[in-house]
Every structure is written in C-alpha cells, then in structure tokens.
Amino acid sequence: MRRLLTEKDVEPAVRGGSVYASGGGGWSDHGRKLGYAAVNAGAPELVSVDELDPDDLIATAAAIGAPASTTPWEMRGVDYIKAVELLNDALGFPVAGLMVGQNGKSSTLNGWLPSAILGCKVVDAVGDIRAHPTGDMGSIGMAGSPEPMIQTAVGGNREQNRYIELVVQGATAKVSPILRTAADMSGGFIASARNPLPATYVAQNAALGGISMALDLGHAIQDAERKGPAAVIDAIVRKTDGRLLTEAEVTDKNVVYTPEAFDIGTVTLGRGDKRLVMHVMNEFMAVDDAGGNRVATFPDVITVLSQEAEPLSVGQLEVGMKVHLLHVPKSVIPLSASVRDPSVYPVCERAMGIELARYALEGTDADA
Template sequence: MRRILTEKDVEPAVRGGSVYAAGGGGWTDHGRKLGLAAVSAGVPELVSVDELSDDEWVATAAAIGAPASTTPWEMQGVDYVNAVRLLEEALGSRIAALMVGQNGKSSTLNGWLPSAILGCKVLDAVGDMRAHPTGDMGSIGMAGSVEETIQTAVGGNREQNRYMELVIRGATGRVSPVLRTASDMSGGFIASARNPLRASYVARNAALGGISKALDLGYAILDAEPKGPTAMIDAILAETKGSILVEGEITEKSVTYTPEAFDVGTLVIGRGDAAITLHVMNEYMAIENAGGERLATFPDIISTLSQDAMPLSVGELEVGMKVHVLHVPKGLLPLGAGVLDPAVYPHPEKTLGIELARYALEN
C-alpha cells in the first residue's frame, strides 16, 4: 500500500485524529498547519511496513506536553524536521520512515512535514490508536527495555528564550521523563523524534494501519457532516464500532497542570446516582460511575463529543456544557506492544490514584 498524502487528506486526518485524541492529542489548528505545510513543501507518502526492508530504521515522530492550552507553548513545523535531523546525526544513519506514538488532533500528522522535507516515508503504524499521557505508552514495548536508544527534542517559546535542542541516549524508560521535563521548560509542548528501531521490530509490535483508520474515520465524518450532528455521531459509531456511554451536562471540572507537563484531575458528568467521573491525565484514562464501578479504562477509546458532534479536548470543556461520551473497547482496536506492557502503568496509576493495569491488561 502506497498513498501520496495530499491537501484533501489533511482535514480527514485532523477530524479522525480528533476522535482518537481521547481528550488530548494536540490541537486541530496545529494539525492543519502541519498537514498543509507538508503537502506544500513536498510529497509525503504513506506506506505500510511490508514495503520497508527489515533492517531499515523507523523512528517515532512525537509531540510532548499537555494539551489544555494553559502554558506558553510554541511549536513550529521546522521543530519536527530538526528533531529528525538531530536523530539521524546521532544515529549515524538515515531514517527510512516515521511512525507516530499516537493518533490525535495534530499527532496523527506529526510525521508528514519531516517526510515531505527529508524524504523519509510516513509509516501507516502508530504506537497506540488513541492518545495517551506518557511516551512509554507509545514506545511499542521499549519502556521496560535496558537497551540504549536515542531521543531528541526541539522547540520552545522563542520570545521567552525557552527554545532548546536536546539529544539524549539511554534506556527508554529512563530518558523519556527527561524529555517531558524539557517540554515543561520549553513552555509546555515540544517536538521529538525518538526510539529508532528496525522495521522488523515495528512490524511485530506497532498498531499497524493506525493512520489509515484515522483517515477513514475522518472521511466518514466529513461525508456525514452535511446531514447534521446525529448523522456525524452515527458515522463515528459505525466506523469505530463504539457506543455512546452517556450523554449529559458537565457538573464539575478539577484539572490542573503539573511540573511534569501533565494536565491531571477529574471531570464529572451528571448528578447524584447518575453521575460519572472521567479521570484525566492529559487524556481520559478511565470512567467510573457514582458507585465506583469501572466503566472504561485505557487503552479503550474514551472521547467527548459536543452537541454538534465535534470532539472536544479536556481544555475545551467547561462546567455547564452538554457532551456525549464515546467508548470503544480495546478489543475492537489494533493494540501496540506499549499499551500491553505492565511497565507503563505504575506512573499514571500513582499520578491518578486509581488502578489501570488490572483493567487494561485483562483478557
């Protein structure tokens, strides 16, 4: 499968990625800018992993930070390109293709601009179908590895002298928190290229076809849009095979930005015995009912849709708004090795104060 990504693919990538953003995953305007810059600068090409040689290098193009627009972040398209350049210099070899760690409002398109300018391919693979808070969750099984790898970060608020470039080597689980600290110091959002791996490893451990699924969902949403919000939600449900878990009013919101560059807290929808609580760590990580029963847990897709059927991030939600909560169980998704790795769960469990691994790894 080879597919030239064009201007007509930009909006579907943003729309589909916005559903898989699960309350995070970047910004729609940022995603559109990345996509349009890419198709203007060159010819980004989407390829499947079987079109790469087993020993070719694949890296992950990522953006690290918190999505709630509470920090003075600045990310330019060139930052994504320079992150890949730094990685190639440190590796001493060319990157053949870029995958992304997750889908999202902008993260679905993270690899497009470096592909267009540097000539590497956009790989139809993701670390995780949905957005997630830690890089380890999209690292396709490298979180617990002692093998040395390379990660780079580029970006920052220029006006506040926060711009930085970083190259770090070490075990993935050890160096990933360093990049998150860099993100916070840069203004809350930074471009990264990380974890170069052989294509044969990616083929065994990534969630293959993840970009195509986001594009297909986006096209389905756009096709339904002229018919109104109900048709758009029906299209989302048909494409994802998910369901609307609850519809209701946001009655409480308690989410704060932490020095680790995470937005952490809870949202409550409804009141009394009918209330449900969404646990947030950048993205929606779990849902519980008023009795404490777990209704959904990462890596399930959990997304909030407005009354107009537009996916909303945590930062866009306010008390009094009415939303639909989309749920797609993990069994309906291609799962990367990162979300099946017990090593990725202790940190978010400690941060949120709830169990995740027991639910995420069952079955």
C-alpha cells in the same frame, strides 16, 4: 497501499485523529498547519511497514507535553524537521521512515512534514491507536528494555527564551522523563523524534494501520456532515464500533497542570445515580460510575463529543456544557506492545491515584 498524502487527506487526518485523541493529542489547528505545510512543501508518502526493507530504521515522530492550553507553548513545523535531523545526525545516517506514537488532533500528522522535507516515509503504524500521557505508552514495548535508545527534542517559546534542542541516549524508561521535563521548560509542548527501531520490530510490536484508521474515520465524518451533527455522531459510533455511554452536562471539572507537563484531575458528567467521573492525565484515561465501578479504562478510546459532534479536548470542557461520551473498547482496536506492557502503568496510577493496569491488561496476553 503506498500512496502520496495530499491536501484532501489533511482534514480527514485531523477529524479522525481528533476522535482517537481521547481528550488530548494536540490541537486541530496545529495539525492542519503541519498537514498543509507538508503537502505544499513536498510529497509525503504513506507506506505500510512491509514496504520497507526489514533492517530499515523507523523512528517515532512525537509531540510531548500537556494539551489543555494551560501553558505558553510554541512549536513550529521546523521543530519537527529539526528533531528528525538531530536523530539522523546522532545515528550517522537517515531513518527510512517515521511512525507516530499515537493518533490525535495533530499527532496523527507529526511525521508528514519531516517526510516531505527529508524524504523519509510516513509509516502506517502507531504506538497506540488513541492518545496517551507518557512516551512509554507509545514506545512499542521498549519501556522496560535496557537497550539504549536515542531521543531528541526541539522547540519552545522563543519570546521567553525557552527554545531547546536536546539529544539524549539511554534506556527508554530513563530518558523519556528527560524529554517531558524539557517540554515543561520549553513552555509545555515540544517536538520529538525517538527510538529508531528496525522495520521487523515495528511490524511485530506497533498498532499497524493506525493512520489509515484515522483517515477512514475522518472521511466518514466528512461524508456525514451534510446531514447534521446527529448523523456525524452516528457515523463516528458506527465507524469506530463504539457506543455512547451518556449524553449529559459537565457538572464539575478539577484539572491542574503539574511540573511534569501533565494535566491531571477529574471531569464529572451528570448528577446523582447517573453521574460519571472521567479521570484525566492529559487524556481521558478512565471512567467510573456513581458507585465507583469502572466503566472504561485506557487503552479503550474515551472521547467527549460536543452537541455539534466536535471531539473536545480536556481544556475545552467547561461546567455547564452538554456533551456525549463515546467509548470504544480495546477489544475492537489493534493493540501495540506498549499498552500490553505492565511497566507503563505505575507512573500513571501514582499520578492519578487510581488503578489502571488491572483493567487495561484484562483479556490481553499480558493478563495470561
């Protein structure tokens, strides 16, 4: 499946990634800037993991922070490149490929620019098909591992003297919060390269084909656009094998930014017995009905679509908007080792005050 990524792939990556963003995953304009910069600067190449040597190291190119546009973040394309360079320097040799921790409005394209400039491959694998709030959720099973991992972070608001370069090493669960603190100190959003792992490990633990899924969905969206928003929504539902839970008005929004660089709270759709409450931790993580019954839970894809069929981030939602709510159950998407790992859920459960693991792990091998 080896192929060069071109200008024709940028918009589909952003469009498809925006659906899998589940309310987070960065910004569409940021994704377009990364994508077009990459294909104009070089020739980023998308490869499957089995096209690399088994011992080749693959790192995760990520962006860390809160996506609701509530902070003075600044992140440039060069920050993604520098993060990989710092990782290579710490290793003493270059990584062979870059995967991403998640799909998203920009995160699907996180590895393209470093690939174009530094020559490593874009690996068709993700730590999670959808976007998520913590690095551990995209760490492909390393969250509970004592094995030391290298993680880097680069970026920050230059005008406010918040620019940071950071290299840390330690067990993933211990050093990931350091990068999130750096994201907050930098202005809320920072580039990262982390957890270099052998291709054989990635093949066994990542969600393979995740970038191709976003590209294919994006192409389907573009093909349907000439028929109007309803056709686009139908195409999204069909291509993702999902369903629409409701078409309703946003009746309440209570989301706040925390010092840990999280946007946490709830968004309510509809009223009365048909009311649905979406629980937010950067992304839409769960949906409860009016009776408090769980309707959807991470790692299900939970996406809000505007009347114009645009996937909306948490920060874009306002009371009074009429929206559609898409649900793609975890049973129809590839699941990585990250989301089957019980250790990644307590942090989010404490922050949100709801249960996640009991629902998220149901039906997976972790539930056995």
